[in-house]
Every structure is written in C-alpha cells, then in structure tokens.
Amino acid sequence: MEQEKEKRKQITREESEQEKWVHDGSVDFKGRVPLRASTGVWKASLFVLTIEFSERVSYFGIAANLISYLTKVIHEDLKTAAKNVNYWTGTTTLMPLIGGFVADAYTGRFPLVLFSSLVYLMGLSLLTMSQYIxxxxxxxxxxxxxxxxxxxxxxxxxxxxxxxxxxxxxPCLESFGADQFDEDHVLERKKKMSFFNWWNVALCFALLFGATVIVYVQDFVSWGAASLILTILMALSIIAFYVGNPFYRYRRAQGNPLKPILQVLVAAIRKRNLSCPSNPDLLYEVTKDKFQGRLLCNTSRLRFLDKASIIEDTHVDQKENPWRLSTVTRVEETKLIINIIPIWLTSLTTGICVAQGSTLFVKQAASMNLKLSDNFTIPPASVSSAAAFGTIICVPIYDKIIVPFMRKVTGNERGISILRRISIGLTFSIILMIVAALIEAKRLKMQKSMSVFWLVPQYLILGFGDAFSLVGLQEYFYDQVPDSMRSLGMALYLSVIGVGSFLSSFLITIVDHVTKKNGKSWIGKDINSSRLDKFYWMLAVINALNLCVYIFLAKRYTYKSVHLTNNEIDGSKSGGEEMMP
Incomplete structure (x- = not known):
C-alpha cells in the first residue's frame, strides 16, 4: 500500500516537472531549458506579431498601389506594369526559399529575422530617399x-x-512564432492551431491599414510621406521585437536539412533488390534520447523508401553509416517531402488568383467611379481592403464557432482536416473568377458611370477564400514538413504565391500573344481596350480543373504520423501514435 502511494507521488512529481519545464528541444535566451510559465505562448508571440504587422503594412502599402505608381509616375503601359508588379511579388515570395534553408541549416530563426529586418529597413530608407533627395x-x-x-x-x-x-x-518569423507553442503539451498544441488563424487576422489588419491609410497618403499627400511613415514604423517594431528576447523559446539550427533526404534515397537505391519486411518493427530506428526532435511512425505509402531502414546482416558497421542505413524517422521525413510536391503544384492556382487582387483588380477600380462624395475620392488600391474585411469576418467565425462544433462532430482536433480546409479555399477561387468575369463584362458596358463598390463582392470572396486556402496552406507547410525544415516549409507556402505571380505574368504574355492574332488582344494597352472578362473566365476553368486534380490527390494523402512519448502532457495520454490531420 505504501509502495503504491510512493509510486503515485513519484508520478505526480514527474508530471509536475514536465509541466514546469518545456522539453521540446527548445532553449531560452541563455541556452537553458525554458521555464513554461515565463516563456513562449501568446506573451512571446505578441512581440512576433508586432514586427510582422509592421512588415506587412509596409509590404501591402507598397504592393497595393505599386501598379498605379508604375503607370502614373514611371509611365509604363498596363501590360508592362502588371508584369513588373508580378515579377517583384514573385521574387519577394520566392526569396524566402533561400532564407528558410539558411535558417534551418545554419543560423537559426531569431538571428536571421533580426538581420533581415535591418535589410528590409535599409530598403524602406532607400525608397524614402528616392522621394526626397x-x-x-x-x-x-x-x-x-x-x-x-x-x-x-x-x-x-x-x-x-x-x-x-x-x-x-x-519564412522564419511565422515559424518562430509557432515555435513558442509546445507540441507535446495538449493545451499549447491547441493554441498553436489558433495561432495561424489569428496570425492571418493580424495580417488582414495590416492589409487594411496599408491599403487605406498608407495608400491614401501616397495618393493625396505624397509617396515620400508614406515611405517615411513605413520606415519609422519598421524601425520601432525592430526595437520592440528585440525587447521580447527574454520571453522567446529558441530552436537551434540542425544542419543541412536536405542531406538526410539524399542519404535516404541513396540507401534505398543501394538496397533496391531487398524485400521490405511485413513487420515495420524490424526496420531500424533509434530511441528518443538519441534523436533531436520527434520520432515518426512507419506509414504504408512509398514502401520502396522503407528499404533504406532494412538492417543488413552482411554490414555490421552500417549503423554508423547513414548512407547505407537510415532510421524510420528519416525515411518518413523523406516521404513527407515527396508527398508535399503534388499538393504544392495544385496550390499554385491560389497564387494566380491572389495576384489578380493587386494588379488587374486595381486597374479595374481605377477605371470606375471612385467618388464617395463630392469632396472625397477613394484611392483605387484601397478597394482591396475589402479582401481584408472578408478574412477578418471569416477567420474568427471559423476559429470560434466552426472548429469547436466540428471537433464534436468529427472528433478531429482541428475540426476539419488541413487539406479539406484548403479545398474549400480552392472552391472560393472558382467562385471568385466567375464573379470577377461577370462584373468586368458589366463594367465594359458602363465604364466610368459604374461605381467601384461593384468590385467589393469579388474582393470579399477573395478574402473568404484566403481564410481557408492561405491559412490552410500555412498550417500544412508548417505541420507536414520535417520538424527540422519548418522555416523552409513556410518558404514553400510563400513560394505558392510567388510562383503564382510569375505564372500570372506568363499567362498574361501567352494570352496576349494568342488573342492578338485574332485581331483584338484580351490584355490591351489600357483596361478599357482589354477583355479581362474572358481572361477571368479562362482562370475559372483552370481553377475548376485544378480542384478536381487536388481532390483526387487529397483523398490519397497520408498525414504525418508522430510517435508520442511520455513527455506529452494532457492528463490522460502517456504514449502512442498521433496522425496529424
């Protein structure tokens, strides 16, 4: 009896220690195991959200009105200006692939965020000088x-x-913010699921501020004054971000994340003539104490790669050679990367639709009646703030009403699976392009007499779609990549928008070239000589076909399977497996 009491006390003490400290591989700013009460979660994430808000205000303030600056000040035609905006947007969202790799492999996230913020500040300062000197x-x-x-x-x-x-x-800031929540702590894990939703609400408020206040200053005061505001705001937010240093949880860089993938492929090819054992327990795996990060469970997809984990009797020393023998976790991480590729490809249409919001939609607005009253004219780029309103309305409803309800119905911790959430967003993309085509056809008949508020529905639909597709893609590329590649995962999410922008420019070029042969190009020198309604109908068809392919792939997708350890704190579980939905 006394032994049982002593055993219970020992278990209680262990649980108390696990609750007190964070044992997820992160450290505090002094390199120690973080204290749960004083580090991480929302108190740390608020500092991260502050600098993200500032950066997004700058980005949206520039991007929303860039096409107007290029056509009115630099005097580029519509086609050239739209392509230049898409090239800049594409480059801006593809550069994170390099930054994410460097952070995961060498620097860690916090140092790179700090350095990159200073480079960003230098760019804003140059922009300000180009308007004043x-x-x-x-x-x-x-x-x-x-x-x-x-x-x-x-x-x-x-x-x-x-x-x-x-x-x-x-790529580093969002993953750094998500790192403030412990995956092995159930309450913190649920907060992390909400983190991505509220992160996007903050982004939408930044879009709202950038596309209204900053754009208004650009159009009715000067671009110089707007650039100066953005520069000061960014400088203050960098200081605030650094002040939060004691509250953060840090992840150390784990070396080149692509090397283990290459080792798995080489090991599997070397053992291509061997047969996979029917019992996955016979495959090679290390214990938790010998591996930095979470262990993954074997899945039944891409079985050829499992051969990399087969232990050969003829090579006694192979456990020391990762080019001959890989762990089950490394093999599963490689499978995750391969599984991501088709999902990434079918998500690119989302990037194409997003690109229209900052290019062709803005030029549509500029050609319509912008007068709110006799004394006030709406800046064309400010109409895009309706997309932010759409997301701001949709995300809280999803997070506070739909998710709790669906958790009860489906038993899924997320409410609905990540891929199903993305598919809803892709459906909104089809509706968006149909509505945009119908409104553009009406605008071509009415032109200047048509109120700009006719564009509000398509921007709202764009915002609704973003609440599902873009937020879902953020969750997907953070959650379904290997733990050591999360900065790179966020970069892959951003590359969807970047490549989508380049594809949008490519489609404009191709459509212009093909339709010009028939006498009248769909993308003319100005908005009124174009047939954007036909271009939007084409995008609606492309999105519909893409959705069919996406659903086919999503139904066959295998989610990350995480091996839970005794460190998980939820008051009931002590071990097992978890399929990440």
Whole structure:
C-alpha cells in the first residue's frame, strides 16, 4: 500500500516537472531549458506579431498601389506594369526559399529575422530617399512627364532590397512564432492551431491599414510621406521585437536539412533488390534520447523508401553509416517531402488568383467611379481592403464557432482536416473568377458611370477564400514538413504565391500573344481596350480543373504520423501514435 502511494507521488512529481519545464528541444535566451510559465505562448508571440504587422503594412502599402505608381509616375503601359508588379511579388515570395534553408541549416530563426529586418529597413530608407533627395527624385515638378533614369534605378533597387529582407524575414518569423507553442503539451498544441488563424487576422489588419491609410497618403499627400511613415514604423517594431528576447523559446539550427533526404534515397537505391519486411518493427530506428526532435511512425505509402531502414546482416558497421542505413524517422521525413510536391503544384492556382487582387483588380477600380462624395475620392488600391474585411469576418467565425462544433462532430482536433480546409479555399477561387468575369463584362458596358463598390463582392470572396486556402496552406507547410525544415516549409507556402505571380505574368504574355492574332488582344494597352472578362473566365476553368486534380490527390494523402512519448502532457495520454490531420 505504501509502495503504491510512493509510486503515485513519484508520478505526480514527474508530471509536475514536465509541466514546469518545456522539453521540446527548445532553449531560452541563455541556452537553458525554458521555464513554461515565463516563456513562449501568446506573451512571446505578441512581440512576433508586432514586427510582422509592421512588415506587412509596409509590404501591402507598397504592393497595393505599386501598379498605379508604375503607370502614373514611371509611365509604363498596363501590360508592362502588371508584369513588373508580378515579377517583384514573385521574387519577394520566392526569396524566402533561400532564407528558410539558411535558417534551418545554419543560423537559426531569431538571428536571421533580426538581420533581415535591418535589410528590409535599409530598403524602406532607400525608397524614402528616392522621394526626397533632389537628385534621386523622379523629377522636380509635381506632374512628371518623364522620370529620371536614376530615380527608376534607385526605386527598383529599394524594392528588391525589400525583397531580399523579406527572404529571411517571412519564412522564419511565422515559424518562430509557432515555435513558442509546445507540441507535446495538449493545451499549447491547441493554441498553436489558433495561432495561424489569428496570425492571418493580424495580417488582414495590416492589409487594411496599408491599403487605406498608407495608400491614401501616397495618393493625396505624397509617396515620400508614406515611405517615411513605413520606415519609422519598421524601425520601432525592430526595437520592440528585440525587447521580447527574454520571453522567446529558441530552436537551434540542425544542419543541412536536405542531406538526410539524399542519404535516404541513396540507401534505398543501394538496397533496391531487398524485400521490405511485413513487420515495420524490424526496420531500424533509434530511441528518443538519441534523436533531436520527434520520432515518426512507419506509414504504408512509398514502401520502396522503407528499404533504406532494412538492417543488413552482411554490414555490421552500417549503423554508423547513414548512407547505407537510415532510421524510420528519416525515411518518413523523406516521404513527407515527396508527398508535399503534388499538393504544392495544385496550390499554385491560389497564387494566380491572389495576384489578380493587386494588379488587374486595381486597374479595374481605377477605371470606375471612385467618388464617395463630392469632396472625397477613394484611392483605387484601397478597394482591396475589402479582401481584408472578408478574412477578418471569416477567420474568427471559423476559429470560434466552426472548429469547436466540428471537433464534436468529427472528433478531429482541428475540426476539419488541413487539406479539406484548403479545398474549400480552392472552391472560393472558382467562385471568385466567375464573379470577377461577370462584373468586368458589366463594367465594359458602363465604364466610368459604374461605381467601384461593384468590385467589393469579388474582393470579399477573395478574402473568404484566403481564410481557408492561405491559412490552410500555412498550417500544412508548417505541420507536414520535417520538424527540422519548418522555416523552409513556410518558404514553400510563400513560394505558392510567388510562383503564382510569375505564372500570372506568363499567362498574361501567352494570352496576349494568342488573342492578338485574332485581331483584338484580351490584355490591351489600357483596361478599357482589354477583355479581362474572358481572361477571368479562362482562370475559372483552370481553377475548376485544378480542384478536381487536388481532390483526387487529397483523398490519397497520408498525414504525418508522430510517435508520442511520455513527455506529452494532457492528463490522460502517456504514449502512442498521433496522425496529424
């Protein structure tokens, strides 16, 4: 009896210690095991959200109105301006692939975020100088018939300096924010699921501020004043981010994340003539104390790769050679990367639709009646704030009403699976392009007499779709990549938007080339000589076909299977497996 009491006390003490400290591989700012009460979760994430809000205000403030600056100040035609916006957006969202790799392999997330933020600040400072320094200004008169070449050089240099800063900032900051929640603690894990939702609410408020206040200052005060505001805001947020240093949980870089994948492929090819055992327990795996991170369970897909974990009797020393023998976890991580590729490819149409919101939709708005009253005219780019309203409305409803209800119905911790959430967003993309096509056809008949508020429905639908597709893709690329590649995972999410922007430019070029042969191009020199309604119908068909392929792939997808240990704290579980939905 006394032995049982002593045993219970011992278990209680162990659980208390596990609750007190965070044993997920992270450290505090002094390199120690983090104390749960004083580090991480929302108190740390608020500092992260602050600098993200500032960066997104800057990005959206520039991106929302960039096409107007290129056409009105630098005097580019619609086709060239749209392509330049897409090239910049694409570069800005592809650079994170490099930044994510560097963070995961060498620097860690916090140092790279700090360095990249300073590079970003330098880009904003250059942008400000290009508007105020006389030799760098477009010209020295209010209406500029032909801008100076030096101004164009400095302006685009500033833009791509911002792209470079985004390359290290974006993939690391969101994953760094998600790192503040312990995966092995059930309450913190549920908070992490909400983190991605509220992260996007913060982004939408940034879009709202950038596309209204900043754009208004650009159009009715000056681009110089707007750039100065963004520069000061970014400088203050960098200071705030650094002040939060004692509250953060840090993940150490684990070396080149691509090397283990290559080792698995080499080991599997070397053993291609062997047969996989029917019992997966016979495959090679290390114990938890010998592996930094979570162990994964064997899955039945891509069985050829399981051969990398077969222990050969003829090679006694193979356990020391990862090029001959890989653990089950390394094999499963390789499977995760291979499984991600088709999902990434079928998500690119989302990026194409998002690209329309900052290019062709804005030019549509500029050609419509923008007067709210006799004394107030809405800046064309500010109409895009309706997309932010759509997401701000949709995300809280999803997080606070739909998810709790669906948890009870499905028993799924997320409410609905990640891929199902993305599929809802892809469905909204089809509806978006249909509505955009119908409204554009009506605009071509009415033109200037048509109110800009006719564009609000398509922007709201874009916002609703983003609440499902973009937030779902963020969760997917953070959760379904190997734990050692989470910065790179967020970069893959951003690359969906980046490649989507490049594809949008490619489609504009192809459509212009093909339709020009029939006499009238769908993408003309100005918005009124174009047939964007037909272009939008084409995008609706592409999105519909893509959705069919996506559903086919999603039904056959195998989620990450995590081996839970005794460190998981939920008051009931002590071990087992978890299929991440």
């Amino acid at each position: 006389p030799n760098l200004k477009a010209c020295n008169r209010k209406i500029c018939p032909k801008p100076k070449k030096l101004h164009e050089v400095v302006f685009f240099l500033a833009l791509y300096c911002i792209s470079l800063g985004t390359g290290g900032h974006k």
